Amino acid sequence: MKIHEYQARSILRGRGVPVPRFEVVDDPAEARRVAEEIGGMVVVKAQVHVGGRGKAGGVKLANTPEEAERHARDILGMDIKGLTVRKVMVAHAVDIEREYYVGIVVDRATKGPVYMVSSEGGVDIETVAAETPEKIFKLPIDPVQGLTVAQAAELAAHLDDRVEVVGQVAPVIIKLYNAFVQSDASLAEINPLVVSPDGKVWAVDAKMNIDDNALFRHPDIAEMRDPSGESEELRKAREMGLSFVKLDGNVGCCVNGAGLAMTTMDLIKYYGGEPANFLDIGGSSSPEKVMTAFDIITSDPNVRVILLNIFGGITRCDDVAEGLIEALEARPLSVPLVVRLTGTNEIRARQILAEHGMESAQTMDEAVEKAVAMAGGQA
Amino acid sequence: MSIYIDERTRVCVQGITGRDGSFHTGAMIEYGTHVVAGVTPGKGGQNRGGVPVFNTVREAVDETGANASIVFVPARFAADAAIEAAEAGVELVVVITEGVPTLDAMRLYRCTRELGVRMIGPNCPGLISPGKAKLGIMPGAIHTRGKVGVVSRSGTLTYEVVDSLRRGGIGQSTVIGIGGDPIIGTNFIDTLEAFEKDDGTSAIVLIGEIGGTDEEQAAQFISEHVTKPVVGFIAGRTAPPGRRMGHAGAIIAGGKGTAEEKIKALTDAGVPVADRPSEIPGLLQATLGR
Numbered sequence: 001m002k003i004h005e006y007q008a009r010s011i012l013r014g015r016g017v018p019v020p021r022f023e024v025v026d027d028p029a030e031a032r033r034v035a036e037e038i039g040g041m042v043v044v045k046a047q048v049h050v051g052g053r054g055k056a057g058g059v060k061l062a063n064t065p066e067e068a069e070r071h072a073r074d075i076l077g078m079d080i081k082g083l084t085v086r087k088v089m090v091a092h093a094v095d096i097e098r099e100y101y102v103g104i105v106v107d108r109a110t111k112g113p114v115y116m117v118s119s120e121g122g123v124d125i126e127t128v129a130a131e132t133p134e135k136i137f138k139l140p141i142d143p144v145q146g147l148t149v150a151q152a153a154e155l156a157a158h159l160d161d162r163v164e165v166v167g168q169v170a171p172v173i174i175k176l177y178n179a180f181v182q183s184d185a186s187l188a189e190i191n192p193l194v195v196s197p198d199g200k201v202w203a204v205d206a207k208m209n210i211d212d213n214a215l216f217r218h219p220d221i222a223e224m225r226d227p228s229g230e231s232e233e234l235r236k237a238r239e240m241g242l243s244f245v246k247l248d249g250n251v252g253c254c255v256n257g258a259g260l261a262m263t264t265m266d267l268i269k270y271y272g273g274e275p276a277n278f279l280d281i282g283g284s285s286s287p288e289k290v291m292t293a294f295d296i297i298t299s300d301p302n303v304r305v306i307l308l309n310i311f312g313g314i315t316r317c318d319d320v321a322e323g324l325i326e327a328l329e330a331r332p333l334s335v336p337l338v339v340r341l342t343g344t345n346e347i348r349a350r351q352i353l354a355e356h357g358m359e360s361a362q363t364m365d366e367a368v369e370k371a372v373a374m375a376g377g378q379a
Numbered sequence: 380m381s382i383y384i385d386e387r388t389r390v391c392v393q394g395i396t397g398r399d400g401s402f403h404t405g406a407m408i409e410y411g412t413h414v415v416a417g418v419t420p421g422k423g424g425q426n427r428g429g430v431p432v433f434n435t436v437r438e439a440v441d442e443t444g445a446n447a448s449i450v451f452v453p454a455r456f457a458a459d460a461a462i463e464a465a466e467a468g469v470e471l472v473v474v475i476t477e478g479v480p481t482l483d484a485m486r487l488y489r490c491t492r493e494l495g496v497r498m499i500g501p502n503c504p505g506l507i508s509p510g511k512a513k514l515g516i517m518p519g520a521i522h523t524r525g526k527v528g529v530v531s532r533s534g535t536l537t538y539e540v541v542d543s544l545r546r547g548g549i550g551q552s553t554v555i556g557i558g559g560d561p562i563i564g565t566n567f568i569d570t571l572e573a574f575e576k577d578d579g580t581s582a583i584v585l586i587g588e589i590g591g592t593d594e595e596q597a598a599q600f601i602s603e604h605v606t607k608p609v610v611g612f613i614a615g616r617t618a619p620p621g622r623r624m625g626h627a628g629a630i631i632a633g634g635k636g637t638a639e640e641k642i643k644a645l646t647d648a649g650v651p652v653a654d655r656p657s658e659i660p661g662l663l664q665a666t667l668g669r
Contacts, residue, residue: 106481108561108591108628111488143485184482214480216455243625247617258559258625259533259588262614267655269617278618280625311535311542313504313516343518343538344406364539365657 001210003224004047006089008206011183011221012190015175017203018168022091031072034090035065041093044071046078046085049229051124056080061093083229094204097197100159101125101136102173103189104180110140113180115147115173117155121192147177160195168201169193183221184214233296240292241282249274250375252297252306252335254290256281256315264309267364273372276303281310287326294327298334305336307371309364312343319345321352336374340367380579381508381553382528382570383471383497384447388512391416391439391469393460394451395427399475403451403516404430410519412512415443418460436460436467447471449505449514457501458483465496473514474500474564484562491564498564502626504534504556515556517541525550527663528574530567531586532559532593532628536614540586540656547660552580559588559626567597575605582608582667584659585650589615590629590636598644608666610659611645611652613638 003011006024013019023034024047035042046058053059058080062068068090078085099122107114118136120128128135137158141147149170156169172193180188187209194202215222227235237244243258247265251273255261258280265275277300281293297306310320320341328337340361341349353360361367390407394400395417405428408414414430416439423434433439436448448464450457450472457476464472472491479487479501491498499506505515509522516534521542527549531537537556544551552574557565567585574580583605587594594613601609616638618624620631631637642652651666653659 106485106561108593111562112485142489143482144489181482184480186481211481213454213478214482217480243623245619245622245624247619255535257533257535258629259531259536259586259614260539262588262618262624262629263536263539263656265618266614266616270654275617278622278624311538313518313534313538342542343521343535363657365655 001212001215001225002049003208003210003221004049004226005045005206006047007224008208009203011179011208012176012203012206015179017172017175018201019203019206020092020094022089024087024089025072026076026087028069028073028076031088031090032065032069035062035068038090038092042068043091043093044068044075045089045091046075046080047087047089048080048083048085049226050081050083053080058085086228094194094202095196096194098160098195099192100169100195101128101189101191102155102176102193103187103191104177104185105187107140112143113141115139115141115151115155115177117158119159125189125191141177146181147174149174162199164199165195165201172201172203179208183208184211184217185209186211233299236292236296240289242289242293242296243278243280243282244296245278246300247275247277248302249276250302250304251371252276252300252303253309254279254281254293254297254306255309256311260309260311264307264364264368267368268372271369271372273375276300287323287330290320290323291327291331294333303335304375305338305371306333307338307340307367309340309367310342312341312345316345317341317343317349318352321349325352325356338367338371338374340364380577381511382573382577382580383506383553383555384508384512384514386511388447388514389413389415389443389445390514391418391436391443391445391448391464392430392451393418393436393448393464394453395419395430395432396422396425397451399516400451401427404428406519407513410513412514416445436464436469440467440469445469447473447514449473449475451475454478454480458487461487461498462490465491465494465498469496471497471499473503473505474498475503475505475516476500477502479560481562484560488562488564499555500558500564502560503558503563504537506553506555508553509551517554517556521545522554523550526552526579526581527584528552528577528580528582529554529584529586530570530574531556532588532626533586533614536586536656540584540612540659543657543659547664549660549663552577559628561591561628567593568600571597571600571605575607580607582610582663584663585609585611587611587613587641588626588629589613589618589624589631589638589641590626592636594641595644598648598650601650602648609650610662610666611650612656612659613641613645613652
C-alpha cells in the first residue's frame with residue numbers, strides 16, 4: 001500500500017527525524033494560514049499517489065502567504081496523471097546546499113533489506129541507477145541482526161566527509177531503518193536528504209510503501225489508505241480479496257492463481273484475442289466472490305465474453321460450480337460465459353454444471369479458442 | 380528416485396484442525412503420504428481422521444518421528460509456526476500459507492538456513508513425488524510416476540502443465556511449486572541442483588513468470604551446471620509494466636523482469652521455451668529424443 005508524502009513525513013517526524021515544519025490542507029485559505037504560521041518561504045506540494053508531481057506543476061515555491069494561497073488554489077483540483085489533487089502539503093522550504101538519497105528496499109537476491117545511499121539526491125533514483133550506477137552505494141542488511149551503528153556510520157560516510165554532517169546523517173539512517181522495519185515497509189526513502197548552508201540535515205521528501213500482508217499489525221497505517229486514487233472496480237476487488245488489473249481487450253478473464261491468470265491472458269493473445277483484464281479469484285471461491293468478479297468484469301463495456309478458468313487444488317471445483325450457479329441465478333450475465341473447470345472434485349463439478357445445462361471445456365486451449373471466437377464473432 | 384520427499388517422509392501437519400489443513404490432510408493421506416502427526420496449539424490429545432494432534436511440533440517429532448512439516452497456519456502466525464518446526468528438528472518445512480508478511484519471511488529464511496532445514500514457500504502449492512508422497516495442495520490424481528522434474532513459481536499453472544504432461548504420457552519424478560512471493564526458501568537454482576543430482580530425474584521443466592531475475596539466474600546456472608535437458612515456460616508475456624499481477628513478486632519494475640528477457644535468457648542457455656503449456660510435452664519429447 002502506498003501512503004502519501006505527508007503521512008511518511010509524519011511517521012519519520014514521530015521517530016525524531018528532522019523534518020521541515022509542514023501541514024496538510026484541503027483549501028487555499030488554510031494554505032495561507034499555514035504559510036503565515038511557518039513564516040518565510042514555503043513549498044506547496046500536491047498529495048497524490050503518482051510520481052512526477054513537480055513536472056506536472058503540482059509542486060510550487062511561495063515567498064509569501066498570499067502566493068501560497070494562489071498556488072494551493074491552482075494545485076487543488078488539478079488532474080495529475082488521471083488523479084485529482086484533493087490535498088496539498090504546505091511545508092517550510094529549506095535552503096539547499098547538498099542533496100542526498102537514502103532509502104531501503106526489499107531485495108529478493110539477498111533475501112533481506114538493502115540500504116542504498118547516493119550523493120546524487122533530489123533526482124529520480126531509478127535514473128541514477130540506470131545512468132550512473134557507481135554513484136549508488138548498496139549495503140545488504142541482516143534482517144535478524146538489524147542495522148548496526150557501524151553500518152550506519154559507513155553509509156553516512158559515503159555521503160559526506162564533514163564530521164558534523166555525518167554525525168547528523170547517521171542517526172537519520174538508523175531512524176529510517178527502524179521506521180522501515182517497525183512499519184513493515186517494502187520501501188522507505190528520503191529523497192532528498194538535504195544539508196542546508198548552515199550545516200543542518202533535513203528530510204525534505206519522504207516516501208514509504210507498506211507491505212499489504214502486514215497491515216494487520218498496523219491499524220494506524222491501514223487507516224492512512226487514500227481510496228480517492230482507486231477506481232470503483234479496484235476497491236470492490238480489494239475488499240473481496242480479488243486481484244484485478246484492467247486491460248484494454250474484450251475477453252474478460254476470471255482465473256484462480258496468478259500464474260494461470262497470466263497464462264490465460266497470454267493464450268488469449270496467442271489465439272488472436274485481447275484480454276480485458278487480469279483477475280485472480282484466489283484460494284476460495286464463494287458465490288459472493290464469483291459474483292463480484294463477474295460484476296467487476298462486466299462493468300467494462302468492452303467485454304464481450306467471460307472466460308472462467310479454474311484449476312482446482314486448494315479450490316474445489318464443486319464449490320466453484322455451486323458458487324457459479326448461485327451467482328448466475330442471482331444475477332444472470334449480460335455476456336456469454338465460457339467455463340473450464342478441472343482438478344479437485346472435477347467430476348462432481350461437471351455433474352453440477354450439467355444439472356443446470358452448462359458444460360466445461362476439457363482443456364485451457366479449447367476454452368480460450370472458444371472465448372476468443374465468441375468475442376470476435378460478435379464484434 | 381525423487382527430490383526432497385519420498386515414501387520415507389513422515390509428515391506433521393501444522394494447522395491440521397483448520398478448514399484447509401484438515402481437508403488437505405485427508406487428501407495427502409488418501410494419496411498414500413505418511414501423515415504421522417498434526418499440530419494445533421491447545422488441541423493436543425485430539426485425533427483428526429486417525430492422526431494424533433499435538434500442542435507443539437517438538438512433541439509431535441518426539442512421539443511420532445516426523446521428519447517433515449507442512450504449514451497451513453494463518454498468515455500472521457505462519458512464520459513462527461515454521462520456525463517452531465525447524466527448531467523441533469524436522470528436515471523439511473513446506474509453507475503453504477499465502478500472505479505472510481515479507482519481514483516475517485526474511486526472518487524465517489534466516490532461521491531455517493542457520494538450522495540447515497530446507498524451507499519451501501511461503502505461498503506455494505507444495506511438492507509431490509508421484510506414487511510416493513505429497514506434501515501440498517495439488518490434486519494428486521493428475522500426477523503420474525516418471526522421470527521429469529517440474530519446478531514452478533506458480534500453483535495452478537503448475538497443475539496445468541502437469542495435466543499436459545499426463546495427456547502427453549510423461550510422468551514426473553518430483554513436482555515442486557516454490558512460491559510466488561519475493562522472499563522464498565527454495566529457489567530455481569536449489570531445485571535445479573537437486574534434480575541434476577537425482578538419478579530418478581532425466582529431464583526438467585522450469586515454469587517461471589514475470590518479475591525479479593530468478594529465471595535469468597536459473598538460465599545462467601543451467602548453462603554452467605545442468606547437463607540434463609530443460610524445457611521452459613514463462614507466464615506474463617502480455618502483462619503491462621508497473622502493475623502487480625497477483626503474486627507480490629510478479630511485477631515488471633523499472634523495465635526489468637519482462638517475459639521477453641527471461642525467454643531470451645533461457646533460449647540463450649539452450650532451453651527451449653514453450654508458447655503454451657500444451658506444447659511442453661512435445662518439446663520434452665523432442666529434447667529427450669535428441
